[in-house]
Amino acid sequence: MKQTSLEDFVKIKGNRKFRIPIWLIAVFMIALVASASAALLQYFGQVVTTVEVKQAVLLDGKDISEMPIAESATVSGGEYFLTSHVLQSQTSVPVTLQFQTEVAPSPEGVTVKYFKSSGYTVTVTTQVKSELSPDGIPISVTVEDIGDWIQWTFDFFAYNTSVAEGNGKFAGCIIISLDGTTPTFQIHNNDGTCSAFPWGTWLYSPYDPTGGWHTSEADWNTPVSDIGWIEAEGDMLFANNPQGTLVVRILKTKLDTSFGWAVYASIAHFSTIPYSISVYPADFNWGSETFETAVILEEIVSPFVLNANETLPFYIRYEFNPLVAGEYEITTTVTVAD
Numbered sequence: 001m002k003q004t005s006l007e008d009f010v011k012i013k014g015n016r017k018f019r020i021p022i023w024l025i026a027v028f029m030i031a032l033v034a035s036a037s038a039a040l041l042q043y044f045g046q047v048v049t050t051v052e053v054k055q056a057v058l059l060d061g062k063d064i065s066e067m068p069i070a071e072s073a074t075v076s077g078g079e080y081f082l083t084s085h086v087l088q089s090q091t092s093v094p095v096t097l098q099f100q101t102e103v104a105p106s107p108e109g110v111t112v113k114y115f116k117s118s119g120y121t122v123t124v125t126t127q128v129k130s131e132l133s134p135d136g137i138p139i140s141v142t143v144e145d146i147g148d149w150i151q152w153t154f155d156f157f158a159y160n161t162s163v164a165e166g167n168g169k170f171a172g173c174i175i176i177s178l179d180g181t182t183p184t185f186q187i188h189n190n191d192g193t194c195s196a197f198p199w200g201t202w203l204y205s206p207y208d209p210t211g212g213w214h215t216s217e218a219d220w221n222t223p224v225s226d227i228g229w230i231e232a233e234g235d236m237l238f239a240n241n242p243q244g245t246l247v248v249r250i251l252k253t254k255l256d257t258s259f260g261w262a263v264y265a266s267i268a269h270f271s272t273i274p275y276s277i278s279v280y281p282a283d284f285n286w287g288s289e290t291f292e293t294a295v296i297l298e299e300i301v302s303p304f305v306l307n308a309n310e311t312l313p314f315y316i317r318y319e320f321n322p323l324v325a326g327e328y329e330i331t332t333t334v335t336v337a338d
Helices: 008-013 022-036
Strands: 057-059 080-089 095-104 110-117 121-125 142-147 149-155 166-177 185-187 202-206 230-233 245-251 258-270 276-280 292-295 295-299 303-305 309-320 329-336
Touching: 022 292, 110 329, 121 292, 142 258, 149 166, 149 258, 166 245, 185 230, 185 245
Parallel strands: none
Antiparallel strands: 057 080, 080 309, 095 303, 095 329, 110 295, 110 309, 121 142, 142 149, 149 245, 166 185, 166 258, 185 202, 230 245, 258 276, 258 292
16 A cells, blocks of 8 residues: 655645644654665674784895895806805794795706804914023914804913013914915014004914915005904003904905914013013914814705794805806795795
């Protein structure tokens, strides 16, 4: 049956006047409103959250938007070099990673490996050269990994039982062999060996495989202050160095995963401490150098775990066959392990 609207009531019986009570109009309007709001609710509330997710692992403090990190080098076939980098976890859970290596145009003759610190540290006592200083005393030398550097600390008073008096001086020398057999270079605080530099100047002297050492020649000595990958500190004179310590640091990227080292040291001009020459290893001699082996890096084999919030310094070692020549593009990608 058709319902009667308010307009229909007005039109009833033609033009006959018809009055609608106010209360009836009010009831009608309430009914309309009630019928319009009777639909079911779609939900009781709503939360909209915007989340920016940070990259879980950074390389050298950078995320993927700042990749790749560009590096370049010039080497001869048969040589190698190392570069240093850092992986940093930003998450509270461990992440299993892997290194992927691509070499273009061809990987033949190119070897790329990844390493981390082995935590190398050792403290040794030098052997007195009794034929040169029969009453001499040894010294203590500590070699340790301190991050990007390998550090040697000479303690000239470690075994001294006398009160140091006089115009004493300390001479120290570190000899490095990259192959563990043949010397590569030495770092010394010039004790008068090279007259072109003041006494006590820290100098770098390379070894000549065909002619031996040339430490007395100016052209074969470079001040350590002019070399970015070596640091040395400690005055030769007791008056300026009452602690009797000398310190030398070498960047790990300028060494290798393992190498040989030796020390030669002397104490002189004290009135209470005998003239002393000592070495390490005990059988070290100029012209027949022997070396202590230091293994400072251990290989990272993929896959590997980067622990929660861990910072992992690592090294890439690039090695080239003697028959390799030309331009190569080598890409290392750090990814989540499969």
